[in-house]
Amino acid sequence: MSISSSFSASRPSLQSGYTLVEIMIVLGIIAVLAGSAIYMLVGSVDTAKDQRVDSDIQAIKQQLSLYEMQNYTYPTTAQGLEALVVRPSTEPVPRKWRQLLKAVPLDPWGTPYQYAFPGKKNAGGFDLYSLGPDRKPSEDDVPKN
Numbered sequence: 001m002s003i004s005s006s007f008s009a010s011r012p013s014l015q016s017g018y019t020l021v022e023i024m025i026v027l028g029i030i031a032v033l034a035g036s037a038i039y040m041l042v043g044s045v046d047t048a049k050d051q052r053v054d055s056d057i058q059a060i061k062q063q064l065s066l067y068e069m070q071n072y073t074y075p076t077t078a079q080g081l082e083a084l085v086v087r088p089s090t091e092p093v094p095r096k097w098r099q100l101l102k103a104v105p106l107d108p109w110g111t112p113y114q115y116a117f118p119g120k121k122n123a124g125g126f127d128l129y130s131l132g133p134d135r136k137p138s139e140d141d142v143p144k145n
Contacts, residue, residue: 049108053130056105060084060113060128063100070096074117074126080104081115111135 063084068074071094075083078090084101088094106112107130114137119127131137 049133052108056107056113057128057130060101060105064126064128066100067094070094070098075115077116081113107131109133109135 060081064074067084071092073092075081075088076090076092079088081101081104082088083094083097085099085104087097104112109130109132111131114129114131115126117126119125121127
């Protein structure tokens with residue numbers, strides 16, 4: 001056995017690995033990327049909520065049209081959208097009522113859709129809209145008729 005081989009065997013080998021600085025730089029880059037992705041998604045969530053309101057309103061309008069075809073009138077403001085779920089007991093009581101919705105849908109902000117017949121904005125028909133994120137009647141209600 002030579003001296004050089006015994007010297008290298010007793011010497012600790014260099015371990016490969018990452019330093020704390022390298023790990024911190026990588027974590028910093030990941031944090032910046034995650035923050036940017038979250039920032040970009042925030043606008044998408046608002047757009048998705050507006051699109052959901054539009055599709056909900058179209059679906060409710062279709063059911064209201066079917067109700068009107070069967071009963072020759074839309075539900076009154078007092079009967080509301082509940083008339084699509086439960087047979088109204090107030091006048092005008094529909095003669096050919098059937099359940100058209102399982103439940104009255106809520107808008108993406110957790111508020112019931114607003115319904116009025118006859119409408120204020122649509123005098124010849126009905127108003128149907130969401131109060132929007134502020135949940136109060138205002139000019140920014142969705143959709144703006």
